[in-house]
Amino acid sequence: MESSKTRRARIAIVEDHLLQRKRTEQLLNDTGEFEIVFSAVSAPEFVEWVQTAPRSVRPHLLVLDLMVDREPSVDVAVVESLLQAGLKIVVLSALASPPLVRSIVRAGVNGIVGKRDAEEDILDAIRAVLRGEEWITTELAAVIAGDPNRPKLSIQEERALILYASGLTIAEVSTAMNIGWETTRQYLDRVKSKYTAAGVPVRTKVDLGRVAVADGYIDPADSPRAMDAPAS
Numbered sequence: 001m002e003s004s005k006t007r008r009a010r011i012a013i014v015e016d017h018l019l020q021r022k023r024t025e026q027l028l029n030d031t032g033e034f035e036i037v038f039s040a041v042s043a044p045e046f047v048e049w050v051q052t053a054p055r056s057v058r059p060h061l062l063v064l065d066l067m068v069d070r071e072p073s074v075d076v077a078v079v080e081s082l083l084q085a086g087l088k089i090v091v092l093s094a095l096a097s098p099p100l101v102r103s104i105v106r107a108g109v110n111g112i113v114g115k116r117d118a119e120e121d122i123l124d125a126i127r128a129v130l131r132g133e134e135w136i137t138t139e140l141a142a143v144i145a146g147d148p149n150r151p152k153l154s155i156q157e158e159r160a161l162i163l164y165a166s167g168l169t170i171a172e173v174s175t176a177m178n179i180g181w182e183t184t185r186q187y188l189d190r191v192k193s194k195y196t197a198a199g200v201p202v203r204t205k206v207d208l209g210r211v212a213v214a215d216g217y218i219d220p221a222d223s224p225r226a227m228d229a230p231a232s
Helices: 018-031 043-052 076-084 098-107 119-130 138-145 155-165 170-177 181-197 205-214
Strands: 009-014 034-040 061-064 088-093 111-114
Touching: 009 018, 009 043, 009 119, 018 034, 018 119, 034 043, 043 076, 061 119, 076 088, 076 098, 088 098, 088 119, 098 111, 098 155, 111 119, 111 138, 155 170, 155 181, 155 205, 170 181, 181 205
Parallel strands: 009 034, 009 061, 061 088, 088 111
Antiparallel strands: none
């Protein structure tokens, strides 16, 4: 049996990019400090596994990719429930959606690593969070903080904006979010209303694309040219 001095921290990994996931596994294994007990593509897979896993193999910490704009994306409520159950979480994110990351931080996640950070940063973040500390770089904190004066969107409003401004139709957004067409339309109408109330008139799909890029919800490269039709 391992002594308390040699016992390794058990780590789970959720990352849908195969090369990133395998490299993270290798990085952690090479230290000799960690034991990978689970590694898979999505948060739902992890939740299903951890609910029946023996206590002896349940992880101390989860390395979690938020998978913004990919399916299945991470639900903030799921993150909150995992944290409440005592699991520590380090988010590994490309920061494609700072508002979503802010919501994850508010849920109680104490470690955020950008995918452009050094590999040693991943290890430092995991070690810090396992010790009960917070870990985030000054640069990442500034990105996450964003503009405090811009309209505050709910997670669902933000998600609808990102998908719609990226070029999907309302029907396609509805399918991606697993909600009805009318509900999707309501989310987008709320986004328009919030921006208009903040002094930024938003009426069309072009307007939604413009504010999505300006406020960092999507990368300019992901904003399609063919966005000149009114929302429908």
